[in-house]
Amino acid sequence: MSQISSNEANEGLYSPTVLKMVYTPVVIWFSHTLAWKLPNPVVHRNHxxxxxxTHLTVGPGNGYFLAKLPKNTPLRTLHLLDLNRACLDVTAQRVGDRFDVHTIEQDALQRWPVEEAGLDSVDCHMMLHTVRGKNLLDKEALIAEAARALKPGGRFFGATVLAKGEGVRVNGIARRLLDVYNSKQNTFCNLGDSSEDLRAILDKHFSDVQFQVHGCTGVWVATK
Ligand SMILES: C[S@@+](CC[C@H](N)C(=O)[O-])C[C@H]1O[C@@H](n2cnc3c(N)ncnc32)[C@H](O)[C@@H]1O
Incomplete structure (x- = not known):
């Protein structure tokens, strides 16, 4: 298992070239579909x-799902929060002509520099499994920040790769990828992440939680 230390940027993994040329086919099309069994149509629908x-995306990657929002989306002001500068820059370039984009370069476990109860929505897709921690309880600060930043009735939606728990099915490809990625520094850190812990933390911070497991991912839509 990877050493648990502080969260640090991974500039090799999240370089502009990887984000523009490799990330979409390898991560979003291949890994989501064949390893984690996360249906991309569900992610598009939730967006x-x-x-x-007024929306904040935690860990936008290359902005793939934001860029696919329909023309009639209500989104106007978009905050992007990420530890890796290239993810902020590539996503801002990709959607900056459609939305008023503000970038925040920091660890998502630290307090977010946004007004309390000022956001209509927050999304956090496929990044909690990369955050350092023995298990999801060590990552609770991120979910608490989403709740603090949202207006009453605001939505927090997302997905993360889980290693265990009720309903979680880890197929052969997923098992191999989990082992490899968890052995690398600043890549995955999720061998202790379970569906029960994710559900319990969401229930603690939100009044209504819709939670589903697809393959080995937990997918949620939570309302403050
Ligand atoms: C696997 S990508 C997911 C990208 C995108 N949300 C998607 O679903 O396509 C993980 C993202 O989370 C960011 N990230 C990882 N750990 C982070 C942390 N501790 N704080 C903030 N951002 C982080 C990465 O830089 C990257 O943008």
């Missing part, structure tokens, strides 16, 4: 249905 006028 379409739950993004509000």
């Amino acid at each position: 379409r249905e739950h993004v509000g006028r």
Whole structure:
């Protein structure tokens, strides 16, 4: 298992070239579909249905899902929060002509520099499994920040790769990738992450939680 230390940027993995040329086919098309069994249509639907006028994305990667929002999306002001500068820059370039984009370069476990109860929606897709921690309880600060930053009735939606728990099915490809990625520094850190812990933390911070397991991912839409 990877050494648990502080969260640090991974500039080799998240370089502009990787984000523009490799990330979409390898991670979003191949790994989501064949390893983690996360249906991309569910992620698109959740973005379409739950993004509000003022939104914050935690860990935007290359901005793939934000760029696919329909023309009639209510989104106007978009905050991007990420530890890796290239993810902020590539996503801002990709969607900056559609939305008023603000970037925040920091660890998502630290307090977010946004007003309390000021956001309509927050999304966090496929990044909690990369955050350092023995298990999801060590990552609770991120979910607590989403709750603090949202208006009453605001939506927090996302997905993460889980290693165990009720309903979680880890196929052969996923098992191999989990082992390899968890052995690398600043790549994955999720061997202790379970569906029960994720559900319990969401229930603690949000009034209504819709939670589903797809393959070895937990997918949620939570309302403050
Ligand atoms: C696997 S990518 C997911 C990208 C995107 N959300 C998607 O679903 O396609 C993980 C993202 O989380 C960011 N990230 C990882 N750990 C982070 C941390 N501790 N704080 C903030 N961002 C982090 C990475 O830089 C990257 O943008």
